[in-house]
Amino acid sequence: MLPTIEQRLASELAVESRQVIATINLLDDGATVPFIARYRKEVTGGLNDCQLRLLAERLHYLRDLDKRRASIIIAIEKQNKMTPSLLNALMHAENKIHLEDLYLPYRTKRRTKAQIAQEAGLQPLAEKLLCNPMLQPEKVAISFLKEPFTTDQGNNPGIKDSKEALDGARQILMENFSEDAVLLQLLREYIFLHGIITSKVIEKKKAIGIKFSDYFNYSESVRSIPSHRILALFRGRREKILTLSIHLDSETRKPEWDTPHNPCELLIAKQLGIKNHNRPADQWLSETIRFTWRTKILPHLETDLMNALRERAEDEAVNIFARNLKALLLASPAGPHVTIGLDPGLRTGVKIVIVDATGKIIETAVIYPHPPRNDWDDSLSILKKLVEKHRVTLAAIGNGTASRETDRLIKDLIKQYPELKLTSVIVSEAGASVYSASQLASLEMPDIDVSLRGAASIARRLQDPLAELVKIDPKSIGIGQYQHDIDQNKLARSLDAVVEDCVNAVGVDVNTASSALLKRVSGLGSKVAQNIVTHRDAEGMFVSRTALLKVPHLGEKTFEQAAGFLRIMNGNNPLDSTAVHPESYPLVNKILVSLKSDIQTLMGNIHLLKSLSPSHYIDKKYGVPTISDILKELEKPGRDPRPAFINTIFKAGVEELTDLHPNMILDGVVTNVAAFGVFVDIGVHQDGLVHISALADTFVKDPSTIVEVGQVVKVKILAIDLKRKRITLTMRLTDTALSNH
Structure with a gap:
């Protein structure tokens, strides 16, 4: 039996099942990821926000998978075609692709050539030739001729000669072969490892598609092509400039019909037990394999692989966008200055x-x-x-x-x-x-x-970059790659999660925050956020966290989720200005009693707080993780996790592209990090590009491991293209310029 969702998630995340079960219970109960990560460490065993986000995403996928599995089982049972082995295979399918492969033969589809051949009684002919290649195909086929007839599905042309009989039998075998789930998976894995994606320009579109000129005649391995090139190819196809195809690396050009079988055709033959020993039906079966690969399986797998490539590229583009957004939102605030x-x-x-x-x-x-x-x-x-x-x-x-x-x-x-x-x-x-x-x-x-x-x-x-940027749709900030080419729902979910994590990591002053900022706080939505602002405008500033319970629709559950992330500055209780959750105030009071001290003396007293042992205050409600977090928070109460503000000053006299010259070294600010490189603002209205190969002296696989959005970097100009307004930069300051203006 397939492991449970909880067991699968535990295996994927390399954590214990009890941690997964506890987290799922919290999520199902309406708890947010920031709340769980910050205030339920004992319950989850200390899972961090990244693990929790991944768990929540995979939980959604696996639950959808199980729903689809159930609906497929019901559909096949209604056809009275379920067998113990098929049911076992369905129950063990680990992903949606494998599940759909198994369902392929039972899916409702338009009347196919194979179905018409089956109606005409050619199934026995197909089986005979497959099982006994010693038979003469033409001689056996002659006994399957049939006059035209009508069925409930429509007219059937019948079988007028042996050629039509053999063609029909081939259609039956081709459909059976192309719907073999095990075979499809083997071929899918092979073509992923040995597939080449190729793009060609549509001849009439060369002039208008000049921006895709790099891909007019382009090939690259399926398994290694980077996300930005995948997205560029798909954009070229969508704009009807390029055509895309996938072929095997062993086929440098389109193979002739009578060439030896390629590796995938040989794989089909091996899987089905078909061998060419020059028996009467061997040539016919050999051609059936070739027809199956070229007209059925390759187009199907090509579509599958194109979708997989697009999804892979989208996932990476979404991750890049999310990392850039996080860096931008957590940029240094200049602070409360006029x-x-x-x-x-x-x-x-x-x-x-x-x-x-x-x-x-x-x-x-x-x-x-x-x-x-x-x-x-x-x-x-x-x-x-x-x-x-x-x-x-x-x-x-x-x-x-x-x-x-x-x-x-x-x-x-x-x-x-x-x-x-x-x-x-x-x-x-x-x-x-x-x-x-x-x-x-x-x-x-x-x-x-x-x-x-x-x-x-x-x-x-x-x-305060965070407080202001939350008012803008992240997709309008311009920090991604090919953002309009990817699944907008997937992108929105990811970016919303980033904004939520950033807002709650910093905390929000409830007496100054806009409704746009408040609605991103754990547990608060647009309605409650607006109610907080309305209540604040009508009744004045909040003097305590508990006063929030007077806000319409802000009940105990919402308060539990949100209170720890909301700050009351200069309120009745100094703890209200910290990340200490109100549910933990009794613990702080317990610490104060043991020390015979007061909260004003304790807060910020780093020497005293570091001398305390978290284990000394453990009880049934509070464990070491929570106690440690509270003591750390009290050391620097209400601390802002964002870095100190540093102003970037661009070089004087460098204001236009014409002010630049090769080998000039400048300070710049990273404005966007993509899979292929980094864009840097050097103060001339046009960002320059540092290609991934010019980021460091060593090999760089991921630019985000070197820099992030908002970072100040030193760059050298390698080339300036005034006509196309392009600036080529390097962060390897020993590099030499490529050319003059």
């Missing part, structure tokens, strides 16, 4: 929004320092007055059109008026325009013109 956000523009001007330390808009303006108006001095004067008036300490400049010109404006301001003590930062504005026109932005900033909302978002991104 900030001026500038959304650069030329003709439309530079949009300005000033936000206070909490992100609240306090003033807006528009200046026109750039062509065609060139009001540089007036713009400087306006900026000076705004910065002085609101005591602004940070300037966040969007990295779009006119960003370097606007950066130069702010640097001019800083140079002329050093007493302002202003610091300028270039901020990615990807997705800001999408957010500006969104319903959420309208609700948050109903009195602010849509053209100014982007500047507000840019300022807030600098203060």
